[in-house]
Amino acid sequence: MSNEVLIKVEGVRKKFCRSLKKSLWYGVKDIGAEMLGGSRQHNQLRPEEFWAVNGVSFQVRRGECLGLIGRNGAGKTTLLKMLNGLIKPDHGRIEMHGRVGALIALGAGFNPILTGRENIYVNGSVLGLTKKEIDEKIDDIIDFAEIREFIDAPVQSYSSGMQVRLGFAVATALEPDILLLDEVLAVGDFAFRTKCFVRISSLLSRAAVIFVSHTEEQLIRICSSGLVLKQGEISYLGDLRECLNLYRESMTGSERPVVFHHDAGVKEAEIKLSSLEHLSGEDLIFELQYTVDRNVDLSLHALVLFDEAVADVAACDLLPIIKNVTTGTRSYRCVIQALSLRPGVYHFGLEALTTSHGSILVRKHFPELRLKVGGSIAHWSDYTPKVLLAEG
Amino acid sequence: MTKFPASTVTIYTPDSPLRNPGKLFRDMVHDLFACRELAWRLFIRDLSAQYRQTYLGYIWAFLPPLVTSFTFIYLNSQGIVRIEGVGMPYAAFALIGTLLWQVFVDAIQCPSLAIITSKSMLAKINFPREAVLVGGFYMVLFNLTIRLVLLIAVMVYWKITPGPGLLLFPFALLALVAAGFAVGMAFSPIGALYGDVNRGLPIITQFWMLLTPVVYPPKTEGLAGVFSTWNPLAPLVTTARESLSGQPFTQVTPFIVVALISIILVILGWISFRLAMPLLIERMGG
Numbered sequence: 206m207s208n209e210v211l212i213k214v215e216g217v218r219k220k221f222c223r224s225l226k227k228s229l230w231y232g233v234k235d236i237g238a239e240m241l242g243g244s245r246q247h248n249q250l251r252p253e254e255f256w257a258v259n260g261v262s263f264q265v266r267r268g269e270c271l272g273l274i275g276r277n278g279a280g281k282t283t284l285l286k287m288l289n290g291l292i293k294p295d296h297g298r299i300e301m302h303g304r305v306g307a308l309i310a311l312g313a314g315f316n317p318i319l320t321g322r323e324n325i326y327v328n329g330s331v332l333g334l335t336k337k338e339i340d341e342k343i344d345d346i347i348d349f350a351e352i353r354e355f356i357d358a359p360v361q362s363y364s365s366g367m368q369v370r371l372g373f374a375v376a377t378a379l380e381p382d383i384l385l386l387d388e389v390l391a392v393g394d395f396a397f398r399t400k401c402f403v404r405i406s407s408l409l410s411r412a413a414v415i416f417v418s419h420t421e422e423q424l425i426r427i428c429s430s431g432l433v434l435k436q437g438e439i440s441y442l443g444d445l446r447e448c449l450n451l452y453r454e455s456m457t458g459s460e461r462p463v464v465f466h467h468d469a470g471v472k473e474a475e476i477k478l479s480s481l482e483h484l485s486g487e488d489l490i491f492e493l494q495y496t497v498d499r500n501v502d503l504s505l506h507a508l509v510l511f512d513e514a515v516a517d518v519a520a521c522d523l524l525p526i527i528k529n530v531t532t533g534t535r536s537y538r539c540v541i542q543a544l545s546l547r548p549g550v551y552h553f554g555l556e557a558l559t560t561s562h563g564s565i566l567v568r569k570h571f572p573e574l575r576l577k578v579g580g581s582i583a584h585w586s587d588y589t590p591k592v593l594l595a596e597g
Numbered sequence: 598m599t600k601f602p603a604s605t606v607t608i609y610t611p612d613s614p615l616r617n618p619g620k621l622f623r624d625m626v627h628d629l630f631a632c633r634e635l636a637w638r639l640f641i642r643d644l645s646a647q648y649r650q651t652y653l654g655y656i657w658a659f660l661p662p663l664v665t666s667f668t669f670i671y672l673n674s675q676g677i678v679r680i681e682g683v684g685m686p687y688a689a690f691a692l693i694g695t696l697l698w699q700v701f702v703d704a705i706q707c708p709s710l711a712i713i714t715s716k717s718m719l720a721k722i723n724f725p726r727e728a729v730l731v732g733g734f735y736m737v738l739f740n741l742t743i744r745l746v747l748l749i750a751v752m753v754y755w756k757i758t759p760g761p762g763l764l765l766f767p768f769a770l771l772a773l774v775a776a777g778f779a780v781g782m783a784f785s786p787i788g789a790l791y792g793d794v795n796r797g798l799p800i801i802t803q804f805w806m807l808l809t810p811v812v813y814p815p816k817t818e819g820l821a822g823v824f825s826t827w828n829p830l831a832p833l834v835t836t837a838r839e840s841l842s843g844q845p846f847t848q849v850t851p852f853i854v855v856a857l858i859s860i861i862l863v864i865l866g867w868i869s870f871r872l873a874m875p876l877l878i879e880r881m882g883g
Contacts, residue, residue, distance in 0.1 A: 232879070236786055236876050236877075240615070241615075289723050290607065291720065292876075293610075293879075295611050298608065302605070302607075309721050331635060331728075332724070336634060
């Protein structure tokens with residue numbers, strides 16, 4: 206009972222159209238075909254069309270949470286919309302067992318003029334709750350959303366955070382067998398997000414969940430497995446860690462084509478780390494390798510360290526080193542002494558500014574280089590401030 | 598959990614639901630039943646929102662037919678347009694006619710309006726789609742009730758006494774609503790995609806009114822005679838007015854035929870609405 210398959214997706218495809226004019230016309234044609242009882246189980250693209258979701262198959266059992274990962278436009282929301290029955294697949298088959306709760310859009314259907322209480326009833330019945338069910342749950346909903354003192358005020362006077370809280374509270378009151386969550390936790394403050402996780406986790410025990418998020422920590426926290434979508438196709442299905450690695454690569458990988466503008470004279474640049482683990486405060490040893498085919502033409506060249514949130518953390522100047530390279534391939538073994546970093550995971554990039562072509566910034570990321578920094582804040586004590594003035 | 602046991606399996610495939618008419622029919626009946634409460638809530642929501650940001654409020658429900666009929670009352674009283682043989686004071690005739698016509702116009706606009714106002718909800722939440730139609734239907738009935746008040750006032754003022762024919766009046770009203778819905782639903786899928794439809798419909802209905810014996814009695818000769826005979830709305834409007842004024846019924850058979858065809862078209866329109874909805878959402882976006 207506990208591990209029955211609740212979501213079964215087989216070879217699902219969906220096509221979209223790039224041109225609005227054509228899209229509307231195809232819409233008319235498709236509706237016509239639908240009225241004539243046609244089967245649209247066809248795999249041909251018409252002009253201007255592309256596969257938004259292409260040949261996706263997977264299963265989710267009760268108690269499982271599948272993390273749906275992919276860049277913007279990879280087809281995540283389209284897939285969820287098909288699972289929720291909002292749009293039809295163009296190919297394949299979807300089986301959904303039991304009641305489906307979808308948080309694809311929080312607060313959809315809120316009328317700004319009506320009060321919070323009135324909207325709970327409207328929104329609840331939209332989601333399939335009867336009046337009696339809502340009567341029983343309304344106190345829980347109001348408490349969860351933490352808006353008791355505003356519940357009889359019109360929703361247009363709510364802050365956006367309050368609207369989201371109310372939407373989430375109503376949607377999860379449904380007690381679904383299948384829960385579809387689309388980036389819903391991207392909003393709301395930290396305290397509320399934490400509460401949402403508790404609510405989702407308690408639903409998880411008796412539901413199958415599909416969770417879309419761009420935040421690794423959220424995915425790791427609730428997902429049992431992952432699915433990476435890339436341009437509508439499954440690029441990986443299974444272990445969540447592996448999914449996150451792939452996703453990271455796909456994020457940085459796409460920047461490879463712009464790596465080192467040809468005019469810079471640098472054909473290739475590589476970094477190798479002697480170890481992917483680093484204890485804060487120790488020396489970091491790395492190897493640089495350049496292949497240069499003519500005069501290097503750079504006004505700036507730096508090694509950049511950035512964290513998981515792609516925020517730059519530190520940089521060091523490599524210009525003096527690369528200026529030494531004449532044509533050919535050369536390697537350098539380098540050290541950054543006593544590198545103190547907050548524990549966490551860091552990525553490496555090479556940045557360069559060309560001089561002759563209006564200062565074009567080029568940046569190369571090395572997704573395979575994930576430096577895990579251990580240690581504690583104690584290692585920072587190497588930096589003792591110099592006392593300027595002492596009084597008393 | 599009580600309403601949908603886990604054994605409820607929903608299957609989505611690209612096939613048209615028409616390939617399995619039995620299931621389609623069961624789903625339609627089920628959804629119509631399941632959407633009652635939601636439709637009522639949507640109606641209350643729209644109703645309380647409808648005139649909230651207006652000063653004149655419900656007077657807006659009366660104004661369009663009033664203005665139209667005053668135009669014709671003025672034209673007729675000044676002899677610019679001469680309309681005779683109406684069997685009652687012309688002002689009453691014109692007012693009753695335009696009030697009835699407005700019921701039809703309301704019903705025509707209802708399906709497209711319902712889709713457009715609920716667009717973001719339709720695109721993001723799965724609920725019985727019938728709810729927006731039924732909610733719109735309630736709204737049409739509500740506006741109709743308001744106009745009935747005006748209609749009764751007109752009849753009292755001009756001392757028009759209905760005969761036993763009044764019994765047919767509710768059916769005549771329903772036939773008008775059904776006819777409006779039939780037309781509106783036929784256009785709504787295309788209207789949701791192409792804005793042309795919703796821009797064109799008011800112009801067409803305006804012109805259609807002039808081709809229908811709304812502000813003038815049915816003609817028998819000339820082009821107007823042809824339109825009075827073959828215009829499907831003519832028997833509906835005429836019969837509805839005759840049932841109010843106690844005049845003998847002149848177009849009973851055409852009335853029954855048009856009413857029945859309208860009801861059949863409403864059911865066909867409902868099916869096409871269901872079939873078109875996922876495809877519309879895909880194209881409309883959220």
